Amino acid sequence: MALVCLVYYYANREERAQKKVATLIQKHEEHFNAEIQKLEALRQEKTIDQITYQRMKHILDTNIEKKREETREKLTSQEKTEN
Numbered sequence: 001m002a003l004v005c006l007v008y009y010y011a012n013r014e015e016r017a018q019k020k021v022a023t024l025i026q027k028h029e030e031h032f033n034a035e036i037q038k039l040e041a042l043r044q045e046k047t048i049d050q051i052t053y054q055r056m057k058h059i060l061d062t063n064i065e066k067k068r069e070e071t072r073e074k075l076t077s078q079e080k081t082e083n
Helices: 002-044 050-082
Strands: none
Touching: 002 050
16 A cells, blocks of 8 residues: 555656646746747837847747756756655
8 A cells, every 4th residue: 555655646746747847838938939929020010130030039949948958957956856
């Protein structure tokens, strides 16, 4: 019985951690999409040109990838300290 409880505990903990990562990544994605929309609006208004748009979009792409990796690393390190 104790073994079953232990397995359930670890499975539940892993599931919660995965949901937490997914939620944080989704928030980052929403923020990223909002920034892309702002850039697109600036381009449509001719406030920035196509080259500037592409450079800024590349910077945003790079930043979102960094945020994803940092989020995963942070949550992984938290899991290790909980063990």
